[in-house]
Amino acid sequence: MTTTDRTRLDPKTDDIGARLTFDRSRPGRMGVLLPALDVPTAELPDSRFLRHDLRLPELAQNEVIRYFLGLSKLNYNIDSGFYPLGSCTMKYNPKINEDVARLAGFANVHPLQEPKSAQGALRTMSLLQDALSEITGMDAVSLAPAAGAQGELCGILMIKAYLAERGESHRRTVLIPDSAHGTNPATAAMAGFDVVTVPSTSDGNSDIDFLRSALNNGVAAMMLTLPSTLGLFDPNIEQIAAMLHDHGALLYGDGANQNAFLGRARFGDIGFDVVHLNLHKTFSTPHGGGGPGAGPVCVKSHLAPYLPAPIVTGDEGNYRLKTPEHTIGKTMAFHGNFGVLVRALTYIRSLGADGLRAISENAVINANYVLVRLRDAYKLPYDRTCLHEVVLSGSRQKAASGVKTLDIAKRLIDYGFHPPTIYFPLIVDEALMIEPTEAEGKEALDDFCDAMLSIARESEEDPDIVKGAPHTAPLRRLDEATAARKPVLRWTPKAEPTS
């Protein structure tokens, strides 16, 4: 068994934050040496804002460094190990992305610079717009949305504006499969639409008969996650697109899972009218508490006038920012998360078309390798070839020994792995959603599968060790229910420090 070498902390007595920042504070101790005063002294501008009575910790520089380094060592990240968090695409982020984003011309550019003096940055955005347009088979792209959910909202608001312009505001329903990302119904509701859930059939596809019965002239759009959160590609997708268009409705694509068919099929060719991508997932920019994200929205020409502003237009030497004619507006200050855009373009250009195709191939092969190795030990609710992720169920373990999916996830921490996504998608009881990504070799996959098989054995032979996990982590099982019911959102020092 793999164990971590972290020193175990006792949550009852060890308050990591308190020990360093406040309890170690000593009056007069300093982290920096200030130079001698060589200007006249002046009164503080406003004593309401600069108060002496605030208790701030006073620490030496090395104590501050040790504090933050200590916290960073408690973090689990893609650079420290395998991270199969389903639907999140926690793939390795190549360091060339960071090298390029740190080039002075990118790192120091100011969003209010004259376009003339920022042609390189604008060209970078233009190249990325073109690349995403080519990858998705769409006509126009806005890089403005700051994350996937914002891209979704933009897409749906564009559909709303488009329908209003056509005098079709009576279309108030958005259809959403029960295997969609949870943000999809939230987006439709935020945009003011009524949501109708399309059930999945027993093989995991959208129920075509239900869809047929639900389609009428009140339907504005269908939001479809492709492949779905079950990791499955709906083979009826072209028929679904045609059915929607026949009824005057639009098809929205949630492209968060684009990793699964990068370079192999295109949303635009399939019949989607609008799709958002998650650059921080498919195009390997840092995320997971580390953000920020980027959720460009890509559209067919009939929706292009509504794109969120700004978009980059023009050509060599004459790139400029443009506000589309009927834009739904701005989604954030300036031009999107520029540093993320630079990293994504670096990733695309360093891999090239063949490299991008290899990503989807390896992502799918890796997920199916995990599926085959674990299918005897865990229930496989949808028994068919998956794409980039595999959804298993812990229901067999729960019925046999009371070991729940949450316990299995916690036990994986003892084996040195980040747990997969659990209890999602909602249509799978005791779901374990595993996305290995293309970035892992067979050895890492085998280590993970060996751990999962070992936990399945433990669930039969020694269920208590699984139910009590994690045993080796810095903190044991956290009380999520109390944290949610009675959250303590503010830390208060217990007592005045002794001097």
Next chain:
Amino acid sequence: MASPQDLKYTKEHEWVRMDGDVGTIGITDYAQDALGDIVLLDLPATGTNVSYMDKFGEIESVKAVSELFAPVTGEVVDINSALEDSPELVNDSPFDEGWILRVRLSDPSEVEKLLDANQYDEYLATEVE
């Protein structure tokens, strides 16, 4: 556990206990176990009308937010205010202290179309893995 005999059930895992024309509503032991630790309930105010199999509120657990469906039609006459501070009562005592709403039924005979305890247990055994 076997479901209490004196209650009526829905396939959405709600139960009703009748007292005259007032039905007390909650979720079943199966439902609370499947949801996991309950952290919040979003319930209608008293005086609101609820309809058979229409959504009347939401229940949030550490896993997910789920919809609550009314097993009967009528007016909400009482809500379990203890759940505001102690939503865990739904987990600890789903059929008793964890009751959710009381509804005065516009047609008390409506409850007859719900499942009895044996039918519900049979449904759990066959329909739910």
